[in-house]
Amino acid sequence: MKPDHYDGIEALIIKYLKGELTEEENRLLRDWRQELPENEKLFAELTDDIQLTQEFNVFLDINQEKGSRRLQASIRKKERQPEYLRRLYWSVAASVLFLIGGYWAYRSLTNLNPHEAVVAQVxxxxxxxxxxxxxxxxxxxKIVLDSVHNGVMAMQGQVHLVKSEDGQIEYNASGTGAGEAPAFNMLENPRGSKxxxxxxxxxxxxxxxxxxxxxYPTYFSGKERKVQITGEAYLEVxxxxxxxxxxxxxxxxxxxLGTRFNINTYxxxxxxxxxxxxxxVSVKHDGKSAFLMPGQQAIISRSDGKIDVAGNIDTDDVTAWLNGQFVLDGTRLTSLMNQISRWYNVEVVYTTKITNKAFGGSIDRxxxxxxxxxxxxxxxxxxxxEGGKVIVGGSEGGQR
Structure with a gap:
C-alpha cells in the first residue's frame, strides 16, 4: 500500500477504536502500519486510550468550541509530518469529534452525565x-512480531527463525550446532496483547x-532442555x-519428558x-516436591512455599484462555480483575474494601x-x- 493511497484507513482506525474490525480489515490495517515507521507512530497516537480520554474530558469540561480548538492545536503541532499523514490525522480526529458532538446532542435530550456517555461509548x-x-x-x-512479514525473520548460527502464516514463531535447526554454544532468546508478550x-x-x-x-536457547544441547517462564503459558512438550x-x-x-500442561506464575x-x-510431571520448590497425574494441579503457596496437590481439576477451565474465554466458575473477584487488567491493559482501582466473592459462568475474551x-x-x-482505569467499588451494587 503506497503511503499516498490511504483511502479507508481512517475508517479502519475508527473501527479499531470501537472494537469492530473484521479479520480482513485487521490485516489491511496491519499492512498499512508496517508500510512506514511514520504510519505506526501515527497509529499509536490515534489509539492511545488515555490520551483520547483526556482530550474528551477537556472537551466536556470546557465546552465544545474550546475543546475543539485544543484538539486542533495538538494537530497543528504535526506540521512537519508528510501531507498525507496530516490529512489522515485530521480525518480521524474529525470523526472522533463527530462522535463527541453526537453525545452532546444526546445529552441535551437526556439527563445522562456527559462523562458517563463518553466513557461508556467513546x-x-x-x-x-x-x-x-x-x-x-x-x-x-528486538523484533516486534506484527511489524515483520511472514517467512525467515533472522538467522542465529544454524537456526532459522521463521514467522508462519498464522503469526506464530518457529525455530528450525539446520544442523546439530556441534562445537557452538546455543544462543538465548527472549519472547515477551506484554499486557493488552493477543x-x-x-x-x-x-x-x-x-x-x-x-x-x-x-x-530459551535457540537449540537444546546437553542432558537437559531448560526454559524460563514468567506469567502464564501452555506447553506441549x-x-x-x-x-x-x-x-x-x-x-x-x-x-x-513429554506432556501437556499449563503453568500460571503471575x-x-x-x-x-x-x-x-x-x-x-514432577514439581520442586524450595526442597519440597510433588508428582502430578493428568487432571491434577500443584498449588504452591507464595506465603509458606507449601505444595498442595488438587485432583479432579477441570482442565478445560484452566486452559480456557487459549480458546478465547474468561471462565468465571470459582474465580475470585481480585483474580478476575487481575485477568481483566492484563488482557485489556487497564489499571484497576479499588475505591472500597471488597468482598472477594466467587463467580460462575464464562464470557468471551x-x-x-x-x-x-x-x-x-x-x-x-x-x-x-473512567479515564482509562477500571474503578471497582462505590455505593451501588457490588461488594456486599
Whole structure:
C-alpha cells in the first residue's frame, strides 16, 4: 500500500477504536502500519486510550468550541509530518469529534452525565486484536512480531527463525550446532496483547498469555532442555526420554519428558499453579516436591512455599484462555480483575474494601471491555471505566 493511497484507513482506525474490525480489515490495517515507521507512530497516537480520554474530558469540561480548538492545536503541532499523514490525522480526529458532538446532542435530550456517555461509548477499550509480542535475539536486536512479514525473520548460527502464516514463531535447526554454544532468546508478550505461540527447535510448542515471558536457547544441547517462564503459558512438550524438559521460575522447577500442561506464575496471584493435562510431571520448590497425574494441579503457596496437590481439576477451565474465554466458575473477584487488567491493559482501582466473592459462568475474551464490565455489574459488582482505569467499588451494587 503506497503511503499516498490511504483511502479507508481512517475508517479502519475508527473501527479499531470501537472494537469492530473484521479479520480482513485487521490485516489491511496491519499492512498499512508496517508500510512506514511514520504510519505506526501515527497509529499509536490515534489509539492511545488515555490520551483520547483526556482530550474528551477537556472537551466536556470546557465546552465544545474550546475543546475543539485544543484538539486542533495538538494537530497543528504535526506540521512537519508528510501531507498525507496530516490529512489522515485530521480525518480521524474529525470523526472522533463527530462522535463527541453526537453525545452532546444526546445529552441535551437526556439527563445522562456527559462523562458517563463518553466513557461508556467513546472511550471503550477493545479486546486485543493484534500481537504486540517482542522477540529479543542473542545480540540484543528486538523484533516486534506484527511489524515483520511472514517467512525467515533472522538467522542465529544454524537456526532459522521463521514467522508462519498464522503469526506464530518457529525455530528450525539446520544442523546439530556441534562445537557452538546455543544462543538465548527472549519472547515477551506484554499486557493488552493477543496470545502468541512459538515452536522451539525440539518441536515443543508453547503459547504465552498476555504479560508473560519465555527465555530459551535457540537449540537444546546437553542432558537437559531448560526454559524460563514468567506469567502464564501452555506447553506441549516434545517427548525425549534422554533429555528431560525443565521449566524454571525462580526457585520452582517443573520437569517433564513429554506432556501437556499449563503453568500460571503471575506475581500478583497468591500461589503458583501447575495443571497437568497429559503425561506426568514432577514439581520442586524450595526442597519440597510433588508428582502430578493428568487432571491434577500443584498449588504452591507464595506465603509458606507449601505444595498442595488438587485432583479432579477441570482442565478445560484452566486452559480456557487459549480458546478465547474468561471462565468465571470459582474465580475470585481480585483474580478476575487481575485477568481483566492484563488482557485489556487497564489499571484497576479499588475505591472500597471488597468482598472477594466467587463467580460462575464464562464470557468471551474478545468482547470490548464495556461488555465485560456489564457482566460484572450483572453479578452485583459496582464497576465502571473512567479515564482509562477500571474503578471497582462505590455505593451501588457490588461488594456486599
Amino acid at each position: 472511550a471503550d477499550i477493545a479486546a486485543p486484536s493484534v500481537s504486540n509480542a517482542v522477540l529479543t535475539l542473542a545480540n540484543g536486536e 496470545i502468541v505461540g512459538i515452536t522451539l527447535s525440539d518441536g515443543t510448542k508453547i503459547w504465552l498469555n498476555s504479560e508473560s515471558t519465555l527465555r 516434545a517427548h525425549n526420554a534422554k533429555q528431560p524438559f525443565i521449566v524454571m521460575k525462580e526457585n520452582t522447577e517443573v520437569t517433564v 506475581e500478583e496471584e497468591p500461589s503458583l499453579k501447575i495443571t497437568l493435562l497429559e503425561g506426568k 474478545n468482547v470490548p471491555l464495556s461488555r465485560m464490565l456489564d457482566a460484572l455489574r450483572e453479578n452485583e459488582v459496582n464497576c465502571r471505566l
